[in-house]
Amino acid sequence: MVEQVRKLLEKRVESVAELEKLRQSIVDKKDSSRTCISVCGGTACRAAGSEAVVDAFIDEIEKRELQVQVEMKETGCHGFCERGPLVVIEPKKIFYQQVKPEDVTEIIAETVLGGKVVERLLYVDPVTSQKITYEPDVPFYKRQTRTIFGANGEIDPTNIEDYIASGGYSALSKVLTGMKPQQIIDEIKKSGLRGRGGGGFPTGRKWQSCRDAKADIKYVICNADEGDPGAYQDRSLLEGNPHSVLEGMIIGAYVIGSHHGYIYVRNEYPLAVRHARIAIEQAMDYGLLGENIMGSGFDFTVTINKGGGAFVCGESSALMASLEGKIGEPKAKYVHMSEKGLWDSPSLLNNVKTWANISLIINKGADWYSKIGTAGSKGTMIFSLVGNINNTGLVEVPMGITLREMIFDIGGGIPNGKKFKAVQTGGPSGGCIPEQFLDTPVDFDELTKLGSMMGSGGMIVMDEDTCMVDVAKYFVEFLKGESCGKCTPCREGINRMSEILSGITRGKGKREDLDTLEDLAGILSAGALCALGQTAANPVLSTLRYFRDEYLAHIDEKKCPAGICRELIQYSIDPEKCQGCLRCLRACPTGAITGEKREAHTLNRGLCIKCGACYDVCKFNAVIRQ
């Protein structure tokens, strides 16, 4: 016990000078020429089997007694999820993709010991068909500006010393020793940082009003309730670099004079919860969190709260209600949360990415920061580029990059030779942007002008086989389930929109329905209590604006051009192409397909439930969907 206490006390950083000493000693211990095998341990790579790869490396290293020469590290998400599990061999950054446990022996023998590259594990650029050896040369990474997300692939998120070695907590020491709270706010204001959670509210102004609010107790909150479907950058950041988020929160707390903070994180993100918890414990042990932080006399603690799985809790007042143990219903915000929030105390709530930006601004200065981005949107943004796209993953780019560069240069375009149709940004509050706007620079204001929004950074690419009416219906159904039901426009309005859209996709739509949808949209944006309802019509309005012909095809011709809406399509078998292989016959759940081996099959439409199983299994394109 005494021994444990003594060890704990030894770890504690009592001053800024001690932190620098600690940093130096960690850096000195590291041999930069030593081989380091870093395996991506993000959720997607884990799902693809990275844990077995890590175990295989550990076994192999032990078997060959290489513990001294070789360091093994499980890092946070590298971003290129499409190609996981990812392995990077430092210091040269040799990049292996889709690595399996059986590849490990070869990697150790050939690359680590032999200095040679295992060709078959390299990434092949689909455009040039060339093999790429080093991670920074992969086109997916090459065009990114990874100021916040870059460290994810380099540090072990469960080891605070990795973060400290990379310069971590230096912004906090700068703040605690030399900056007055107002000076920090001025710097944030000058940087032009806007909230990364969706709304894009100027962060400096929010901090100012929370600092100016008079109260004995104030709170700092990190919003990690990332509910937008198709967005997962907050999770990856909290999983992969939790200390960068914590450091931002401590600085925020120091500025407004708060002594307690919360991280509100989705229950569906168990790894993020675990890593955030470890980070808090380690920061406490090192005296970077808790009482008398770095000997400055400033106290701050952080608690993790797991969300209950309600989308509306991403809204600040609903989130705070949920933190209080109540149901997550939003309040009318006559008074800002920064003045009267959690338990009626002034509360500073920012998104995960916003918090992670803070130490960067403090360290490098507002002038440096504001050089990145556009006039109204500064810095970088992390997007999750998903859907019908070749390179699925997380992408950090400067604000102002065009959609075309994102989708075609970084994302590698649309798979299977299909045509691009639309890109959906901003989650259920955003909209669908068609091809003619692909050269639009991506920032808060430009996306809003197009009837969409930045949101949390989800970017879902859709190809020609996507039905835009179905997409609108999908989002409305989503919001129908997630509306808390407190205010009438949202509760009733979304339900009516859902009924109308569902009618249109079943061939029961009328032209007047489109006017009703637009009316309902107006009522929602004017009358709903919170942003969920106010923006709920965006997916409908933007698809109506850009893809009206598709709505009309459903209404007038009773046809779904993309072949998605079940009630409007028919399946049949082309007797010319059918080889009589029996695959579809076996796959059909209702026995609607009959025929003999090596003879063309027939499909009985009376029995067909249009599940598409035959379409999926046919290898000869003989199943026709129209």
Next chain:
Amino acid sequence: MDLTLDFPKVKAIVESSTEKVDSLIDSYAGNKEQLISLLQDIQAEFNYLPQDVLVKVSQKLDIPLSQVFSVVTFFRAFTLKPRGRHLVTVCLGTACHVKGGSRLVEKVERDYGIKPGDTTEDMRFTLETVNCLGCCALGPVVVVDGKYESKMNPDKLDRVLRGYK
């Protein structure tokens, strides 16, 4: 409200775990605002929220039972129905949706006769949907008992589910 349990076996489990329930509730030391976290812990223990446990929570934390139920029924994460031996979660996030996630739900509905939220009569499977698991690169994704099954189609899902008895 009838607070008796429908499942005698489950009742036996809950009764034998009274100590566990007490220690879970006590670990929050009467902290009313930690209700959601407490409920999450209880659900992790039993796989669902048994009603008599909720009554206990209400009494021990001095929160009206109506408020406990309003929280339980508001959040998606909570369920009042016992779950089956295997939990099948189909992701219906946007990326999985455009890649055909809803057809996987239909497949399970058809083959096992259950809708999302339901459990098969033999308690083999509970079907649930989720709005995004954040592994969009692997979509459509289905999670069975915590194991991620990536790039699924109805045929593959069928083969996966046959492996769970």
